[in-house]
Amino acid sequence: xxxxxxxxxxxxxIGAGPSGMCAAYVMAxxxxxVAVIERGEYPGSKNLFGGILFTTILNKLIPNFWEKAPVxxxxxxxKFAYLTDDTQVALEFKTERxxxxxxxxxxxxxxxxxxxxxxxxxxxxxxxxxxVFSGFTVVDVIKEGHKVVGVVTDKEGPMYADVVICAxxxxxxxAEKAGLKKKPEPHDMVTGVKxxxxxxxxVIEDRFGVSxxxxxxxxxxxxxxxxxxxxxFIYTNKESLSVGISCSIIDFTKKRxxxxxxxxxxxxxxxxxxxxxxxxxxxxxxxxIPEFGYDKLPQLVADGIMLVGDTAGFVNTSHYHEGxxxxxxxxxxxxxxxxxAKQKGDYSAETLSLYVDKLNDSFVMKDLKKFRKTAKFLxxxxxxxxxxxxxxxxxxxxYFTISEKPKEEIRKDVIGGLIKDVRFIRMxxxxxxxxxxxL
Amino acid sequence: MKIEDxxxxxxxxxxxxxxxxxxxNLSKDSHIEINHEICPKCSTERVCLTICPAKxxxxxxxxxxxxxxxxxxxxxxxxRIACTDNAIxxxxxxxxxxxxYRCG
Ligand SMILES: Cc1cc2nc3c(=O)[nH]c(=O)nc-3n(C[C@H](O)[C@H](O)[C@H](O)COP(=O)(O)OP(=O)(O)OC[C@H]3O[C@@H](n4cnc5c(N)ncnc54)[C@H](O)[C@@H]3O)c2cc1C
Ligand code: SF4
Ligand code: SF4
Numbered sequence: 001x002x003x004x005x006x007x008x009x010x011x012x013x014i015g016a017g018p019s020g021m022c023a024a025y026v027m028a029x030x031x032x033x034v035a036v037i038e039r040g041e042y043p044g045s046k047n048l049f050g051g052i053l054f055t056t057i058l059n060k061l062i063p064n065f066w067e068k069a070p071v072x073x074x075x076x077x078x079k080f081a082y083l084t085d086d087t088q089v090a091l092e093f094k095t096e097r098x099x100x101x102x103x104x105x106x107x108x109x110x111x112x113x114x115x116x117x118x119x120x121x122x123x124x125x126x127x128x129x130x131x132v133f134s135g136f137t138v139v140d141v142i143k144e145g146h147k148v149v150g151v152v153t154d155k156e157g158p159m160y161a162d163v164v165i166c167a168x169x170x171x172x173x174x175a176e177k178a179g180l181k182k183k184p185e186p187h188d189m190v191t192g193v194k195x196x197x198x199x200x201x202x203v204i205e206d207r208f209g210v211s212x213x214x215x216x217x218x219x220x221x222x223x224x225x226x227x228x229x230x231x232x233f234i235y236t237n238k239e240s241l242s243v244g245i246s247c248s249i250i251d252f253t254k255k256r257x258x259x260x261x262x263x264x265x266x267x268x269x270x271x272x273x274x275x276x277x278x279x280x281x282x283x284x285x286x287x288x289i290p291e292f293g294y295d296k297l298p299q300l301v302a303d304g305i306m307l308v309g310d311t312a313g314f315v316n317t318s319h320y321h322e323g324x325x326x327x328x329x330x331x332x333x334x335x336x337x338x339x340x341a342k343q344k345g346d347y348s349a350e351t352l353s354l355y356v357d358k359l360n361d362s363f364v365m366k367d368l369k370k371f372r373k374t375a376k377f378l379x380x381x382x383x384x385x386x387x388x389x390x391x392x393x394x395x396x397x398x399y400f401t402i403s404e405k406p407k408e409e410i411r412k413d414v415i416g417g418l419i420k421d422v423r424f425i426r427m428x429x430x431x432x433x434x435x436x437x438x439l
Numbered sequence: 440m441k442i443e444d445x446x447x448x449x450x451x452x453x454x455x456x457x458x459x460x461x462x463x464n465l466s467k468d469s470h471i472e473i474n475h476e477i478c479p480k481c482s483t484e485r486v487c488l489t490i491c492p493a494k495x496x497x498x499x500x501x502x503x504x505x506x507x508x509x510x511x512x513x514x515x516x517x518x519r520i521a522c523t524d525n526a527i528x529x530x531x532x533x534x535x536x537x538x539x540y541r542c543g
Contacts, residue, residue, distance in 0.1 A: 041464060041535045046514060048543040112543035135535030154534050171516030173531065184520055191517045193492045195457070196542040197449065200440045240542070249521050252490050253483060259492045259517075260454055267449065278445035283542045284457035286492040286515035 009035045009129070011338050012151055012161040014138045014174055016043035016119045018053075019309025019327035019334075020167030024132075025061055025122045026335030032342060033129040035161065036119070037153060039137040044115025047169075048194060048285045051235030051242040052217055053114065054325035055105040057332055062121065066103065069121075070113040072237035073215025074103035077208075081271070082389040083224040088271040089393060099214060105325075108215050108235045108242070110196070138168070141178045141305065147347075148178060148304035163304055163338050163347045167331065170288040170310040180307060181298035187250040187379060188292035190230060190321070193259040194244030195267075197279035201239050207275060208236055224266050227386035228255065229378045232266045234275060241279065243267065246289060246321065248379070259286065291317050294372035300359070301352040306334045314364055318371045318438055326364050333358040373437040384434050388427050454494055458511055466536035469509040470529065471495070471518075477526035478505055486521045514538050 011027050013020045016038035024036050040046040052075060058065055066074070076098045081090035098104035119132050135155070142150040142158055150160035151174075166175050170189070175181040199207075208216045215236040224232040230247030245263045252259060267276060290313040300307050308314075309327035316322040337355040341347045359365045378384060399414050418424045478485075485505070487496040493511040496518065498504075514537055519529040531537075 039531050039534050041539050044543060045539045046537075048540055110542045112540045115543070137531045137534040139530070171514070171519070171529075173529075183525075186521055186523065189517075189520050191490075191492065191515055200445075203440060203445050249490070249517055252517075253486045253521055256484070256486070256489045258489055258494070260457070260494075264451070273448065276449040278440065278447050279449050281449075281452055281457065281460060283460050283540065284513075285461070285538075285540055285543065286513040286517070288516050288520070 007035070007156065007159040009033045009159070009161045010342055011035070011163050011165060012037060012159060013165045013167055014151065015167040015169055016040075016132060016134070017047055017115060017167055017169055017309060017327065018118065018324050019311075019331035020165065021115070021118045021122050022057065022061065022328045022331030023165045023167060023308060023335035023338070025125070026332050027338055028122060028125050028127070028130055030339040030342075031127060032339065033127065035130065035159060036122075036132045037136045037138050037151065037159070038119075038132060038134045040134060042116055042134050043119035043132065044112040047111040047115050048287050049111055049324065050192065050194070050233045050244060050246070050321060051108045051237070052324075053107050053109045054322060055102070055107060057325055057328040059102055059105060061332070064101070066107065070117050071107040071109050073108045073210075073213050074098065075106040075108060075215045075217045076210065077214075077216045079216065079218040081218065081220050081224075082222045082392070083220055083269055083271060084390050084393045085223055086270060087393045087397070089389070089396065106217075108217070108237050110237060110242075138174055141174060146303050148302065163306070163341060163352070165306050165308055165331075165334050165338065166311050167308050168311050170290050172311040175298065175307055175311050178302070178305060180300075180302060180305070181311075184290065184292055186253055187248060188290065188296060189249045190246050190289040190291050191249055191252065191259055191286065192244055192246030192289060192321075193263050193284070193286045194242060195263065195281045196237075196283040196285075197241045197243055197276055198239060198282045199241060199279045203278060204236050204239070204241065210236070220266070222385055222389040224269065225262055226255070226257070226265070227382065228252075228262075229375065229382070229385065234272070240282065241276065243276065248291070248375075250379075289321050289323065290315055291375050293317060293375060294365070294368040297368075300356050301349050303349045304347050306337065306352055306355050308334045314368065316367045316371055317374045326367070329362060329364050330359060333362065371437070377434065377437045381430055381434070384430055388431065391423065391427060458493060461513070462539045462541060463510065464536045464539055465510055466532050468533070469507060470532040470537070471507050471509045471512065472528040473505055473507060474526045474528070475504060477524050479503070480524070481526070482524055483522065487518050487527065490521045491518055512537065
C-alpha cells in the first residue's frame with residue numbers, strides 16, 4: 001500500500017462483528033472486492049454479549065458451522081426466574097429435542113473466539129482484492145456532495161468504496177457523524193456488565209444438570225437487578241460461566257448505582273452464589289445494547305451507505321436481548337442489496353432502499369414491530385418488575401409454609417385473600433398487559 | 440478440582456481486581472476529553488462518577504474537577520449517553536489500542 005496509491009473497493013464494511021461479517025461474506029461470495037475495517041487488535045477483541053448466539057442465519061451461510069466453529073455448548077435448557085431478596089420462583093424448559101442438529105440454533109459462545117473464527121472463515125472465501133484490516137479505526141466517512149464515497153481511517157488515511165456498510169455496533173459514532181442517526185438518549189440504551197467465571201466442565205455439568213456439550217441459559221428478573229428495567233443472566237460455556245446483568249442507562253442514572261455493584265449483589269444472592277462456588281473470575285467486561293426499538297429506528301440508507309445490526313438498533317427486547325441473529329440477518333440483506341447495486345452500477349439511496357424492503361419482509365422488522373412497546377411499558381410500569389414478584393412470592397410462601405393448619409383452610413384463606421385484594425386484581429390486569437407487549 | 444475447592448465460595452473481587460483480569464493495549468493519548476466548563480453546571484448530579492463500570496471518572500482531590508483514568512476504559516460507551524449535557528467527547532481509541540478481550 002504505497003502512499004500515492006488510492007485504496008478503492010466495491011464495498012467497505014465498518015466493524016467485524018456478526019452483522020459486518022455476514023455482509024462481507026455475502027458480498028465476497030458474489031466476487032466483490034471487500035474491505036472490512038475493524039478497530040480491535042483482532043476481530044472480536046472489542047466484543048462481548050451475554051452468551052447465546054442464535055444461528056438460523058449463520059447455518060444458511062455456513063451449513064453445519066458448529067462442526068468447525070468455536071461454540072461452547074448447545075442450549076437444551078432455558079430457565080426464567082424472578083428473584084426477591086430471599087426467594088426464587090422459576091420456570092424451566094428443557095428438552096432432549098434440542099440435543100440434535102441443528103441444536104435449535106442456540107449455542108453459547110465467547111465472542112472474542114467466535115468473531116475471530118467467523119472473520120477468518122470469511123477471509124477464506126475472499127478474492128485477492130479483499131481484506132480484513134484489523135487495528136484500523138474508522139474516524140469519519142468521506143462524502144462527495146450527499147453521497148458517501150469512502151471512510152477515513154486513523155492509519156491508512158482515506159479508503160474509497162462504492163458503498164459503505166456501517167456495522168460499528170451500539171456505540172455508533174460514525175453513523176452519527178454521517179448524519180443518519182442522533183445520539184441516543186439514556187432510556188434508549190442498556191448497559192451490561194459481565195464476568196467470565198472459570199469452572200471445570202465436570203462441575204458445570206453436575207451443577208446444572210447437563211452432560212457432554214449440553215448447555216443451560218438462565219435469565220433472572222426482579223430483585224436480581226434491584227427491580228430496574230433489565231435482567232441478569234447465567235449461561236454455561238464449556239469451562240466457564242458467563243454471569244452478568246444489563247439494565248437501562250436511565251435506571252442506573254436515576255438510582256445512582258454502578259453496574260458493577262449490581263452485578264456483585266446478584267452474584268451474592270442466595271439462589272446464585274451456590275451456582276458459582278469454586279469459580280474464578282477470568283475476565284470482566286462491559287458493553288451497551290440499543291433498546292430504542294422500532295419507533296426510533298434511524299435512517300437506514302442514504303446514498304452510498306447502509307446501517308446494519310446494533311448500529312441500526314436491531315435488538316429484540318422481549319425475553320432475551322436477542323441481537324446476534326437480527327445483526328446477522330440485516331448483514332446478509334445489506335450484502336445482498338450491495339450485490340444488486342453493483343450489478344446495476346447504481347448505489348443511490350433509491351437502489352439501496354431494497355435493503356429496507358427486505359428488512360420489512362423479514363422477521364427483523366416484524367419482531368421489532370411486535371415488541372415496540374416492551375421497553376416503554378416496563379419503564380412506565382415499574383411495579384411489574386418490582387412489587388408484583390414480591391407479592392407473588394409472599395402468596396406462594398403463605399401457600400407452601402408447613403403448619404398444622406389443614407390444607408383446605410390454607411387454600412381457602414390464600415385464594416379468598418387474593419380475590420378480595422384490590423392489588424391482586426390490578427396485578428392480573430397489568431400482567432395481562434405485560435403479556436401482550438412481551439410475549 | 441478437589442471437592443473442597445469446588446465448594447469454596449467465589450472469591451469477592453474489588454473493581455480494581457476485576458480490571459486486572461482485562462487485557463489492555465495501552466495508548467499514550469486519552470480517547471476521552473471532558474469539557475470542564477460544562478461540568479460545574481452539570482444537570483445529572485455528576486452521573487459520570489457513579490455510572491461508569493470501570494470507574495474511569497473520579498472527582499479530583501481538593502478540586503471539583505472530574506479526573507479521567509482513560510486507561511481503564513472498557514469502551515462500553517455508557518458515559519457518553521448518560522452525560523446528557525454533552526460534556527464528554529468520546530472517540531474510539533487508536534486502532535489496535537484499548538481494551539482487548541480474550542473471552543468476550
Ligand atoms: C451484555 C449483553 C448481552 C447480550 N446478550 C445477547 C445474547 O445472549 N444473545 C444475542 O443474540 N444477543 C445478545 N446481545 C446483543 C448482541 O451482542 C448484539 O446485538 C450484536 O453483537 C450486534 O452485532 P453487530 O455486528 O451489529 O455489532 P458488534 O458485535 O458490536 O460489532 C461491532 C464491531 O465494529 C467495530 N467498530 C466499532 N467502531 C468502529 C470504528 N470506528 N472503526 C472500526 N471498527 C469499529 C467493533 O470493534 C466491533 O468489532 C447482548 C449484548 C450485550 C451488550
Ligand atoms: S461529564 Fe457530564 S455528567 Fe460528568 S460532571 Fe460533567 S456534565 Fe456532569
Ligand atoms: S466508555 Fe464505559 S468504561 Fe469507558 S469511560 Fe465510558 S462508561 Fe466508563
